[in-house]
Amino acid sequence: MTLRSNLTAALSLLGPWLCLSQLPACTNKKPDVPVVVPAAVTAKADKAPAAESKSDFKITADRFADVRILRYRVAGFDKLSKQQKLALYYLQQAALSGRDITYDQRYAHNLQIKRTLEAVVRSPGIDKSSKPYEALLSYLKRVWFANGIHHHYSSKKMLPEGLSAEDFAALVRSADASLLPLDSGQTKEALIAQLTPLLFDPAIAAKAVNKDPGQDAVATSANHFYVGLTKEDVERYVKERTVSDDPTPISVGLNSQLVKSGSSFEERPWRVGGMYGAALSECVAWLQKAMEVAETPTQRDALGRLITFYRTGSLEDWDRYSVAWVEDTTSKIDLIHGFIETYGDPMGLRGTYEALVQIEDDEATKRMHTLSGQAQWFEDQSPIDAQYRKPNVVGVSARVIEAVMGAGATSPTMPGGINLPNAPWIRQQHGSKSVTIGNVLAAIDEAERDNGVLEEFGAGSRELERAKENASLARALLIDLHEVIGHASGRLAPGISGANETLRQYASPIEEARADLVALYYLLDPKLVTLKLMPSLDVGRAAYDAFVRNALLVQLARVSLGDDLEEAHMRGRQMIAHWALEQGAADSVIEKVSRGGKTYFAVRDYVKLRKLFGKLLAEVQRIKSQGDFESARELIESHGVKVDRELHKEVRARYAVLNVAPYTGFIQPELVAVMNGSEIADVKIEYPDDFAAQQLRYSERFSFLPVRN
Numbered sequence: 135m136t137l138r139s140n141l142t143a144a145l146s147l148l149g150p151w152l153c154l155s156q157l158p159a160c161t162n163k164k165p166d167v168p169v170v171v172p173a174a175v176t177a178k179a180d181k182a183p184a185a186e187s188k189s190d191f192k193i194t195a196d197r198f199a200d201v202r203i204l205r206y207r208v209a210g211f212d213k214l215s216k217q218q219k220l221a222l223y224y225l226q227q228a229a230l231s232g233r234d235i236t237y238d239q240r241y242a243h244n245l246q247i248k249r250t251l252e253a254v255v256r257s258p259g260i261d262k263s264s265k266p267y268e269a270l271l272s273y274l275k276r277v278w279f280a281n282g283i284h285h286h287y288s289s290k291k292m293l294p295e296g297l298s299a300e301d302f303a304a305l306v307r308s309a310d311a312s313l314l315p316l317d318s319g320q321t322k323e324a325l326i327a328q329l330t331p332l333l334f335d336p337a338i339a340a341k342a343v344n345k346d347p348g349q350d351a352v353a354t355s356a357n358h359f360y361v362g363l364t365k366e367d368v369e370r371y372v373k374e375r376t377v378s379d380d381p382t383p384i385s386v387g388l389n390s391q392l393v394k395s396g397s398s399f400e401e402r403p404w405r406v407g408g409m410y411g412a413a414l415s416e417c418v419a420w421l422q423k424a425m426e427v428a429e430t431p432t433q434r435d436a437l438g439r440l441i442t443f444y445r446t447g448s449l450e451d452w453d454r455y456s457v458a459w460v461e462d463t464t465s466k467i468d469l470i471h472g473f474i475e476t477y478g479d480p481m482g483l484r485g486t487y488e489a490l491v492q493i494e495d496d497e498a499t500k501r502m503h504t505l506s507g508q509a510q511w512f513e514d515q516s517p518i519d520a521q522y523r524k525p526n527v528v529g530v531s532a533r534v535i536e537a538v539m540g541a542g543a544t545s546p547t548m549p550g551g552i553n554l555p556n557a558p559w560i561r562q563q564h565g566s567k568s569v570t571i572g573n574v575l576a577a578i579d580e581a582e583r584d585n586g587v588l589e590e591f592g593a594g595s596r597e598l599e600r601a602k603e604n605a606s607l608a609r610a611l612l613i614d615l616h617e618v619i620g621h622a623s624g625r626l627a628p629g630i631s632g633a634n635e636t637l638r639q640y641a642s643p644i645e646e647a648r649a650d651l652v653a654l655y656y657l658l659d660p661k662l663v664t665l666k667l668m669p670s671l672d673v674g675r676a677a678y679d680a681f682v683r684n685a686l687l688v689q690l691a692r693v694s695l696g697d698d699l700e701e702a703h704m705r706g707r708q709m710i711a712h713w714a715l716e717q718g719a720a721d722s723v724i725e726k727v728s729r730g731g732k733t734y735f736a737v738r739d740y741v742k743l744r745k746l747f748g749k750l751l752a753e754v755q756r757i758k759s760q761g762d763f764e765s766a767r768e769l770i771e772s773h774g775v776k777v778d779r780e781l782h783k784e785v786r787a788r789y790a791v792l793n794v795a796p797y798t799g800f801i802q803p804e805l806v807a808v809m810n811g812s813e814i815a816d817v818k819i820e821y822p823d824d825f826a827a828q829q830l831r832y833s834e835r836f837s838f839l840p841v842r843n
């Protein structure tokens with residue numbers, strides 16, 4: 135599964151991280167989760183100066199509707215060999231070549247609508263200072279952001295705001311006819327008449343994915359996965375195709391459109407020569423080039439299998455590729471490319487096109503190795519009861535990567551982590567790759583510091599200074615300790631079953647709290663300074679401040695008024711902070727402060743707070759080790775679920791004033807080939823800063839599909 139960046143944005147704001155190792159494949163599905171450019175947009179006007187230094191790199195690039203657009207850097211790019219850079223360049227081209235597919239999968243008319251709107255923006259004769267034009271551009275940005283006319287998160291159709299049907303018609307009339315996606319013989323008026331209801335009638339194609347239990351999820355969803363089918367039809371089709379007791383079942387329906395004709399079904403596979411063939415053959419051509427410069431034979435073999443899959447459309451070939459991909463663990467460069475996640479299909483069968491080009495994050499990987507190399511030391515020093523310590527603990531291997539660029543469903547919104555492949559049998563027999571995307575999360579983190587949340591909720595000037603100095607490293611170490619040491623630590627009492635069985639609905643919040651507590655306990659240990667993982671314990675103090683602030687205040691902003699906490703990480707966090715607040719009350723370890731009608735929580739005694747975290751860790755470990763359901767229930771229900779209604783109202787009101795965009799997307803870095811005659815002499819990385827210009831550039835170069843597929 136891919137963990138979407140809106141989600142991680144929320145979590146990074148709340149506390150920091152999203153736990154990857156605890157997410158089983160595809161059972162905890164979160165669906166995916168846009169700013170103002172100058173009115174005049176030209177396709178090539180946005181190259182950021184190449185010499186932009188790290189300190190002046192502008193993270194936030196745009197803000198529109200409910201969206202903000204950020205930029206991210208690829209720090210490791212300059213250290214790569216020419217061959218590696220070349221491979222990345224080819225993979226970028228392969229990724230972008232399929233981008234039209236995502237639009238068409240989401241709605242049959244997306245490409246036609248997008249190209250019409252782009253034609254208006256590109257036409258030289260249009261008045262780019264008029265209100266209707268600005269409204270159209272703003273709408274087009276939302277379409278780009280969502281890869282179609284349906285909201286990327288709610289999947290509801292987005293109506294153009296501030297643009298009337300008459301304005302739209304007038305703009306299309308003034309557009310350059312040669313740029314419009316006109317069918318042969320079609321007039322502008324006919325195109326306008328065709329598109330107007332699609333854009334302006336809220337009843338037509340109201341939702342891309344309709345999950346209303348009272349309605350037919352297939353017949354009433356506007357996506358382009360099914361034509362003329364009902365839910366029952368799809369169920370029948372799946373049943374017919376499923377082989378019972380198959381130990382290696384294919385992912386039925388993953389790569390095709392299903393069309394009903396009469397009483398039979400026609401499957402239109404997405405492959406070279408089939409549906410989306412024009413885009414896929416471009417992908418294949420670039421993947422072949424990438425094969426020539428692959429880093430290892432294993433990687434070359436995997437790319438070859440991916441090409442085979444795009445040629446045959448056979449799902450057995452897809453599985454062969456997935457196995458080869460998951461077994462390629464030594465290459466520095468990696469690629470995700472294909473029909474991967476099935477959130478866009480109400481039946482959860484058909485995969486939306488996505489691509490992500492990535493490299494290993496050296497610095498973070500080194501940090502992880504340092505930690506996992508010390509796993510036994512951490513286990514031996516743990517405040518948990520000796521009988522629950524593991525005599526031979528192995529740190530969970532976790533990897534951090536840097537995204538180089540994404541396309542299709544991984545752009546402009548991006549995942550913060552990836553845990554693939556999705557096929558359960560491949561995960562069981564061959565394992566899975568679970569990575570966090572360090573540079574994307576770091577960009578979100580940096581943007582969070584610009585948006586005023588810290589100033590609003592921070593308890594005092596020392597806390598703010600400490601956060602500004604140390605927050606990034608504090609967050610990274612918290613995640614690393616949680617993943618590498620936390621989840622790996624501790625063992626069950628003899629004869630006791632796993633937490634899912636014994637603690638049932640409290641298993642996840644207890645396990646997340648346990649991993650957090652391990653991380654918190656060691657974040658204030660001088661050992662981390664000795665290991666050169668942090669320059670001073672101030673990093674740990676900043677982590678404590680952030681944890682308490684997020685758990686008791688900021689995370690409430692994402693919960694609707696009147697609701698309790700539901701999500702496991704949120705429950706776990708509040709439980710820890712609330713318990714410590716209560717237990718340390720006599721010593722004022724954490725102090726509740728009211729100032730100017732606002733509530734703050736200030737950590738007053740870090741050493742005592744660490745002791746409390748240790749004490750709670752011992753108890754939580756005991757609960758897990760003994761499978762003590764009653765104590766788990768008591769701890770979570772009394773500290774992790776209920777929300778103080780007055781405080782909740784206050785937090786939501788303070789947060790609303792900050793006007794933080796709920797959703798985050800990214801401008802992608804661009805790899806540019808430096809030519810020497812017909813040879814690529816070098817590959818450069820550029821960081822454009824104009825969202826609209828990038829989208830127009832992409833459309834100009836990577837539109838391989840017709841408007842109707």
Ligand SMILES: [Zn+2]
Pocket residue numbers: 152153154155156616621645646649
């Ligand atoms: Zn976790």
